[in-house]
Amino acid sequence: MSSKPSIPKGTRDFSAVELAKRNYVTQIIKHNFEHFGYQPLETPTFENYETLMGKYGDEGDRLIFKILNSGNFFFDKNTLNLPTQIEELLQKDMDKLSKEEIISLNQFTQKISEKALRYDLTVPFARYVVMNQNQLEFPFKRYQIQPVWRADRPQKGRFREFYQCDADVVGSQSLWQEVELVQLYDVVFSQLNLKNTEIKINNRKILSGLAEVIGAANQLIDFTVALDKLDKIGEDGVKKEMLEKGISEKALEKLQPLFQFTGNNIEKIAQLETMLSQSEIGKKGIEELRFICENIEKIGLLTSQLVIDVTLARGLNYYTGAIFEVVASGVAMGSIGGGGRYDDLTGIFGLKNMSGVGISFGLDRIVLVLEELQLFPENVNQFTEVLFFNNDKDLVLIQKYIQELRKHHIKTEFYPDAVKTDKQFKYAEKKQITWVVKNIENEILDAKNIKSGTIFIGKLSEFLEKINE
């Protein structure tokens, strides 16, 4: 009971300094979400088991945290009817279980667990839209910044609890929304002083078209998974993997122009037109890509670049049109954002023909990038600005002065105990407080700026002016 406590692996406590940095980023994201017409939504931490299960593939199902039925479920015998067989199954090695046995175990899990922790923000959003379809006005634009949980093996930079920051709009197929989402990425990263951010764009229909023209239409996933690795394993690696997956030498020859892709977006589109002239779906993809790129060209971006990357695949089984991925310049960090168009988000809950498009910001990585590039404002973690020392005299007067400073929006603290000045100084330093008021004599404050060393002696009204300089 009294052994030193710990926190679950893969989770974090966020101290004030860390929260200050995270809030700095999320405030800029929120500000722009709202300036683009997205409204906030928050969904519960846990969803019904059946809302989540089966939505993320087998691996996803395993990574969903399940909650035991309310309270101590064993106290309610009616909720559980444990088959004898379960115990036998548990003795076996997982790999040796038959499919029927696995199903039987899953059914048991379902009996003792009706709820599970949110795995992402997209499925709860879809669930919300379907539940409220008669009240909502479409297109429905929402943003959501909340934690999600995955029972992944924790490792450096991968946590079991982490935040997602999503903006999605459902109910319109207009490509102007993609155009706006590119601008949204641009303005957020510009305001974060992350210049030259690369917003990569591709289109699922182009990937389908490419697979089609090389005769690998029925190997679309294998094809794109391999292609997506181009920057990691190079041209030879990609080709080797495709060959291993049964894509023919002849098909690879037709693919060759892809590996020589160069130039600006207009030039890339021209090359794609040549390659995909025989694919209807491919041509549709080019048309969408061109619309977005041309309009962004005309409207202009602040500091980011929109760059066509035909190898970008990212969650392919999900996206149906545009695919986005964002990488920061000058730092090796992987993607700091991603998103795309999905034509049938709410279909999983029975609401058809509800096209959506959305983007996501990778909060943890953005914080790491800003730290590495030293782009946080100097005063990002400025909390208390003034500390009044406690010399065990005039304490009511001090309280009145403090009240006055707070009224003027100065974050002000009072040291509660009349201990040695050294200790009170140390407290101010450790908390990064700027000013300490050491003494008050005849309404004259004796104060010091412990960051600059400046001494102030004067009345409260003058002190207020000094602080606000």
Added chain:
Amino acid sequence: MSSKPSIPKGTRDFSAVELAKRNYVTQIIKHNFEHFGYQPLETPTFENYETLMGKYGDEGDRLIFKILNSGNFFFDKNTLNLPTQIEELLQKDMDKLSKEEIISLNQFTQKISEKALRYDLTVPFARYVVMNQNQLEFPFKRYQIQPVWRADRPQKGRFREFYQCDADVVGSQSLWQEVELVQLYDVVFSQLNLKNTEIKINNRKILSGLAEVIGAANQLIDFTVALDKLDKIGEDGVKKEMLEKGISEKALEKLQPLFQFTGNNIEKIAQLETMLSQSEIGKKGIEELRFICENIEKIGLLTSQLVIDVTLARGLNYYTGAIFEVVASGVAMGSIGGGGRYDDLTGIFGLKNMSGVGISFGLDRIVLVLEELQLFPENVNQFTEVLFFNNDKDLVLIQKYIQELRKHHIKTEFYPDAVKTDKQFKYAEKKQITWVVKNIENEILDAKNIKSGTIFIGKLSEFLEKINE
């Protein structure tokens, strides 16, 4: 799979309108927490099982949501060794289980569940302080605004997921902290325009003293639980309950002055002094109460009243000094805040002599009170301010105009599809958007304020002035 989805009972989705109201309240609370020197902390959603269990009493243990071991725990046979006996126990009625059998079931729960959802913010805070005691500077002031979960039976106004807003300071016994917390309550409720809020105050030592002088010291809990019900069941009800609990007629006679308690704080303290003149602990309680009340009297409150209420007991097994409870004026809502002094918060994790004091704001109830008294600002849920209609012409120009407005911090949206004007109008109305720009001709905007009916025709720069009026 495609049946209409739902959310778990006792949980809520928060739409934009609801979040706007909640954020209005939490922003004011956060602002003042920080202006009083409290810094933010966030702890993980789940804690280790042993961190939480045994901290909230038997009933609390049952109400803690437990999480199944990672992923599908059944797939890892080593994590579970199910005793045959368990199945037999599950067939029995809960009430008929022996203590040994309950322990055996609990041990089983512990085997399949190592984590549990946060039940309050206080125990995670204590855990954090103990884990980081060598890094923290004391007194350590933190605030925390996060959801907690309890497997309570959901009912009107009682949820399984709800937010707590706590500010606590540990590491100092100074009563100035109580004085500041009263001011903190006062300034928050004043800024929320909740005038005449009653901040009730009592002291655990006074309750102990009262029990002592009437000869019921070993029935302190029964005594205070009954006393706490005075405003619900009246004097006769309280006496009846005390008699039933074995508190003697003679003891009740000595208690009689308590039921005639009147006057202001100073007069109440005088009456307490008479009653508790023979109790050392009672006199200590009066001394603490007097310090807080007298200093608040000298410093002054904005719009609240500090009122001594000797029947206030609130979580008695927890608090050791001051006890606070806040009720709003002019509305029947129960307490909208509470807190107190606890001398041994971190003792549960082995760190002794760490006195703390804290207060909590009841977010859900405060929102309900502000709604009932119509105290939310009129524009609290103003999101998008301007909507540009889509007539399928000049769309790039419109995008540039939108960019310009957003640069000037005007929340601006573009209707993505060139549908009938009626539909676009309806969208603006439903989203409570103030201005619609219906058309642009030769750089002249044709706009309408759909709330006031005002028509605007002019250039973008003039439109900006108009909006900012």
